[in-house]
Amino acid sequence: MKITVVGAHGKISRLLHPKLxxxxxxxxxxxxxxxxVETLEKMGVTPVVADIEQQTDISEAVGNVDAVVFAAGAGPGSGKERKYTVDRDGAIKLMRACQANEITRYIMxxxxxxxxxxxxxxFQVYQKAKAEADEALLNxxxxxxxxxxxxxxxxxxxGKVSVGNLERGEIPREDVSSVIAASLDNASTYYKSFDLLAGSQSIQDALSSLK
Ligand SMILES: NC(=O)c1ccc[n+]([C@@H]2O[C@H](COP(=O)([O-])OP(=O)(O)OC[C@H]3O[C@@H](n4cnc5c(N)ncnc54)[C@H](OP(=O)(O)O)[C@@H]3O)[C@@H](O)[C@H]2O)c1
Incomplete structure (x- = not known):
């Protein structure tokens, strides 16, 4: 598959690229x-420099691919404003780019x-911004x-996780990256939204169990 990852130098993304x-x-x-740029090139990723906050249309940067992954985030040091401009609006711009470029598969x-x-x-603004982005994707x-x-x-x-409706907990970024890689063309994950924590099931079994 051809895949565009947004936020491609983030911690999860840099764990994801080698798997993909x-x-x-x-x-x-x-x-x-x-x-x-150089870090991504060394990993075998084609870098595209684009600021998802500054650009209103990111469809050219996203390109003609089969799937996208939204892994960007304003990060813990940012203020309220950037929770909206990156975490919500960046994700929504990526949805618009998918629609413009006829890309159907979106992993958030x-x-x-x-x-x-x-x-x-x-933190509450961050959570609101993320919830609004998810709602936009659902619709x-x-x-x-x-x-x-x-x-x-x-x-x-x-490599062991729990999925579903879960209580609070933790998960290594590396396992999140494995779940993204395993979800891309896995029909059990299509049109699904699920919590993800460290757990006891293999990733394949956990994803197959999604309802
Ligand atoms: N931390 C948690 O416990 C937690 C829990 C659940 C979910 N999450 C979500 O998981 C996401 C990914 O996690 P992570 O640890 O991989 O995050 P990360 O290392 O902070 O990566 C986020 C990436 O987004 C990029 N970005 C920010 N603004 C951008 C812009 N305007 N245009 C293009 N790229 C931009 C950043 O690039 P720069 O280097 O340019 O800033 C950074 O590389 C987080 O953002 C968060 O929403 C986090």
Missing amino acids: IDEGHDVRGIIRKKEQ ISAMGLDEPRGNEV SGLNYTIIKPGKLTDEDGT
């Missing part, structure tokens, strides 16, 4: 900083617990998979 490339996919990565890295916003004001007509991980860690992946 090993599986024979063609990966195009959207980044906003020219200094990140969302987050758990968005129905009950918690934490400080900025977009695209073939979505909305992956809602718990707190992300940099521990080694275990």
Whole structure:
């Protein structure tokens, strides 16, 4: 498959690229900083420099691919404004680009617990922005998979997860990247939205169990 990853220099994305490339996919990565070009090239990813906040139309950057992954985020150091401009509006611009370029498959890295916003004001805005992006994707007509991980860690992946409607917990970014790679052309994940935590099932079994 040809796949465009948005937020391609992020931590999850850099764990995802080698998996996609090993599986024979063609990966195009959207980044906003020219200094990140070399890292992506070394990984075998085709870099495309585009700022999803500054550009109103990102369809040219997204290109003619079979699937997209939204892995961008304003990040923990950002203020309220960028939660909307990156986490919500960036994701929605990617939906519009899919519609313009006739791409049907969209994988979203969302987050758990968005129905009950918690934490400080900025974190609550983040949760609202993510929830609005998910809602837009559910109504977009695209073939979505909305992956809602718990707190992300940099521990080694275990390949064992839990999916469904879950209580709070953690998951290594490496396992999130494995779930993205395993979901791309897996029909059990089409039109599904699910929480994702470290657990005891293999990723294939967990994804097959989705209802
Ligand atoms: N942290 C958690 O516990 C948690 C839990 C559940 C879900 N999530 C979600 O998971 C997502 C991915 O996690 P991660 O750890 O891989 O995040 P990350 O390392 O912060 O990666 C996010 C990427 O988005 C890029 N980005 C930001 N603004 C952009 C723009 N305007 N145009 C293009 N790219 C832009 C950043 O690039 P720059 O280098 O240019 O800033 C960065 O590379 C998070 O963003 C979050 O929404 C997080």
